[in-house]
Amino acid sequence: MTDESTGTKTADWSPLVPDADGTYAARFKDMRERCPVAWSDDFGGFWALTKHEDIVKACKDPGTFSSQQQFAVPHLDLGFPWLPLQSDPPDHGPYRQVLTPFLSKPRIQGFEPRLRELARALIEPLRERETFDASEEFAQPFAGEALCLALNIPEDMWSEFRSWTWNISTAFSTGNVPLILEVAASVRSYVEREIKDKTDNPGDDLMSAFLATRINGRSLTSTEIHGYYMLLTSAGHDTSANSLGHALHHLAHHPEHAARLRAEPELIPRAVEEIVRFYGPLIGLGRTCTKDIELRDRTIKAGEQVALVWAAAARDEDQFEDADTFVLDRPVTRSVSFGFGAHYCVGADLGRVQIAAAIREFLDAFSEFAPNGDVVRTIWPTQGFRSIPVRVPAVP
Ligand code: HEM
Known part of the structure; x- marks a missing residue:
């Protein structure tokens, strides 16, 4: 809320305090109704857009809602740009383009048998137990390995890469900045080693693609390459691991849905879309507002932080029928859970498959x-x- 006479803002909400059930669903419903453009005092103060329509408009207008200054709330300035997310047009296009061949739909679909093998290999030892952690022992490592596979990370690097993704997701979920810095330092030494190696021996791997890229006629700097790896280890892992965690948690609580998917596996892709929409694994990302604007009844000033709250837009009653109901076979929607516009998730197909x-x-x-x-x-x-304890029947 803003006091118009003094310009003083009063907090409408805090992202650090979820609902009593540990989610944000009730809070976002209230915000969409009461203060769709909401102010929070956290992280130095920021606006949160919760309506689908406003988020789509913001994504279409990078001149006003810039990603170049910040891509998250709070902004993490660690001395490198988190690419390609932390950039605006016209630079964003070429920054993004280097990743698209690795993450194209046909290439990712071609990995499906290998992804199923990776899943089976992680499941095999769990079959001998009656209890295990479906997040820590399955969803998290699986998402790390799927990412390594898609990005052609050499197999001898998988365990180190997985430790970065795990540590970075721990660091983000606990606000542990020293741990992010620790990961950033390990990634930096890997990048420097790899630059030397792949300059002499280029291949079909990600680093060779970075080294071959030209942005406005120049090569990428080692700092930019570092930024790519940092974004990929965070954006490319947590989102998928959390979505898979939501799927397993949901199916453990809804055995009737599990039974239906076993009987009709062709429904699984639609169920995945609904899981990502309904549970919103990536709650919100950030932009900096570049000029004073009016949005609904609020004034957003130049330089203020703005969060696009994908998870709130995903349950917007003006956009989705029965928005607050989980519909296993919901027909395709215009969900923004994978973003919208130029920065639309480049890894969406990898996530889905x-x-x-x-x-x-x-x-x-x-x-x-x-x-x-x-x-x-x-x-x-x-x-x-971080943890989903499950019980399975004893193997006779
Ligand atoms: C269910 C899984 C996923 C969800 C919900 C998700 C969500 C999102 C969202 C909402 C954005 C838009 C960010 C913005 O506009 O500020 C985004 C962008 C991005 N995502 Fe994902 N993501 C997922 C999986 C992945 C995976 C597996 C990768 C692996 C490569 C990935 C890499 C990226 C990158 C690099 C961007 C930035 C794209 C750009 O700036 O052009 N994501 N993602």
Whole structure:
């Protein structure tokens, strides 16, 4: 809320305090109705856009809502740009283009059998147990391996890459900046080593693609390459791991949905879309407002931070029928859970295909599975799980 006479803002909400059930669903519903453009005092103060329509407009207008100054709330200035997200047109196009061949739909679909193999390999040792952690022992490592596979990360690097993705997601979910700096330092030494190696021995890997890229006629700097790896280890892992976690948590609580997907596996891709819409694994990302604007009844000033709250837009009653109901086979929607416009998730197909492959293998392996105690949830800017204890029937 803003006091028009003094310009003083009063906080409408805090992203650091989720609802009593650990989610943000009730809070976002209230915000969409009461203060769709909401102010928070956290992270130095920022506006949150919660309506689908406003978020789409903001994504279409990078001149006003710039990603170049910040891509997250709070902004993490660690001395490198988190590419390609932390850039605006016209630079953004070429920055993004280097990733698209690795993440194109046909290439990712071609990985489906290999993704299912990776899922089976992680599931195999779990079959011998009656209890395990579906997040820590399956969803998290699986998402890390799927990312390494898609990005052609050499297999001898997978375990280090996975430790970065795990540590960075721990760091984001606990606000542990020293841990992010620790990961950034390891990634930096990897980047420097790889630059030397791939300059002499180029291949079909990601680093060779970075080294061959030209932006406005120049090569990428090592700082830019560092920024790419940092974004990929965070954006490319947590989102998918959290979505898969939501899928398994949902199916453990709704065995009737698990049974339907076992009987009709062709529904799994639609179920994945609904899981990502309904549970909103990436709650919100950021922009800097570049000029004073009026939005609904609020004035956003030049230089202020703005969060695009994808998870709130995903339940917008003006956009989705029965927005607050989980519909396993919901027809395709205009969900913005993968973003919208120029920065639309370049890894969306990898996310979709890997989550579907993992659900399929999990349902095949376990004819029953049930919740087994309290989950541990993450908070802003992601909503997912650090821990999902499950119980499966003993193997006779
Ligand atoms: C369910 C899984 C995923 C969700 C919900 C998700 C969500 C999003 C969203 C909302 C954005 C838009 C950001 C913005 O406009 O500020 C985005 C962008 C991005 N995502 Fe994803 N993502 C997922 C999986 C992945 C994966 C697997 C990768 C792996 C490469 C990835 C890499 C990226 C990158 C690099 C961008 C920036 C694109 C650009 O700036 O052009 N994401 N994602």
